[in-house]
Amino acid sequence: MRDQLPPLNALKAFESAGRYLNIGRAAEALGVSSGAVSQQVHALEKWIGCRLFQRTNKGLEFTEPGRVYFDEISRSFEAIRVATRCAGRPDVRKGLVISVTASFAMKFLLPRLTRFRDLWPDVDISVSTVELVSEYHAADGDVGIRYGMARQSGMWSREILRDELLLVAAPHLLDPSAEGFDLDRLRDYPLLLDKHPRVIKDYPSWETYLSSNGLADVSHLTMREFSQQWMVIEAAVNGEGVALAKKCLVQNDLDSGRLVALSGTELALESGYYLLTLPENANDTVIRSFRNWLATETAKLRGPTP
Structure with missing residues (x-):
């Protein structure tokens, strides 16, 4: 087995393709073309010497070696993301990516988000959407808002709204x-x-x-x-x-x-909406402010206190 590491771009393409099991969605997440992702995955398969995916009409499926390799690679990428966030981070982050479902984004968050932007005019705040039932992963954004997911392994969470x-x-x-x-x-x-x-x-x-x-x-x-x-x-x-x-x-x-x-x-409803993030981000200045701002906005739904 070679001692050298595979090309980083090929690893990034494989990790993204494995996360979505769809070349198109992987390309969108990486900001490149579908052809570029396919080429990088093919190059990695050639470098390793085995097939990592089976191509199907519905998208991609892991081969057995591909599944084992993805589990290891995804853990490594997650560790890199965590280390990057923790190492030498300034007191105030420059960006905040909020991961939510499309309905919560369109009907609750986006109509109100200007008020939070006004609190942090120098922070680049963006919103990313996911499927209705989707666990929060650090790769999705800096924070996630999910319905019905009170606890998720390895994540810090707080209920923000019981509706x-x-x-x-x-x-x-x-x-x-x-x-x-x-x-x-x-x-x-x-x-x-x-x-x-x-x-x-x-x-x-x-x-x-x-x-x-x-x-x-x-x-x-x-x-x-x-x-x-x-x-x-x-x-x-x-x-x-x-x-x-x-x-x-x-x-x-x-x-x-x-x-x-x-x-x-x-x-x-028997469950509610929860805010999730990595434990080391829970006390981040901007994320803590976002949590407090959400509490203020959701309190308005309950009306004034008698």
């Missing part, structure tokens, strides 16, 4: 009456849903909400499914039906009048 579900619709579609909203009226409208109940354990479904409010027969209700909750909310704004959505994600639309709450009945 509830609201029944909402566009005012021109279904305006609640002064006497209150009758859930039986839902039989006349499409119910908008996303994949939360299918992929997150114990996340309430439409059936759970309706049965808990006395509407047991849901067999004839019309359902329209979307892949993400921000799509559900936008569909509701456009009058496509009635949505059951997290309060934190619809609050701006309620405040602007684009949506109305149809019922005073809220359904409390």
Whole structure:
């Protein structure tokens, strides 16, 4: 076996391709072309002398040597990232990458983020999105916000928001009456849903909400499914039906009048949103400030203290 290290660019391409098991996403993360990633991975395979991936119609799959090699390489890259953050870091970091799901980014974080930027005008603050169910990794960003992941091995975490579900619709579609909203009226409208109940354990479904409010027969209700909750909310704004959505994600639309709450009945969620970062970053000046700022913003959702 050679004593020399493989080319660093080839290792970076392999580590990124192994993390996503997709050449296109690996290329996007590295800021290069898909062809460049493929060439670097091929060069590494040639250098080592064995195949690291099997190419499939769905993307990439590890070979057995590839899986073992990736586990070792990814640990080494993570150690390099941690060492880089810790060694000689100035008192105030120059950049902050926030990793969140697309729905939380679009409907909660981005409409409010200017207020945090104003606190740190010299810090380059950016947002990176991930899939609905995705563990936080240091490579994703300096901090991560995830729903339902209270603890994750090797990470520091704090709950930032415990939310509830609201029944909402566009005012021109279904305006609640002064006497209150009758859930039986839902039989006349499409119910908008996303994949939360299918992929997150114990996340309430439409059936759970309706049965808990006395509407047991849901067999004839019309359902329209979307892949993400921000799509559900936008569909509701456009009058496509009635949505059951997290309060934190619809609050701006309620405040602007684009949506109305149809019922005073809220359904409390059993889990919440958590802020995660590496333990050595938990007391970083900017990250601690971001945590405190989030606490202030989420407190506004609960309204003024009586």
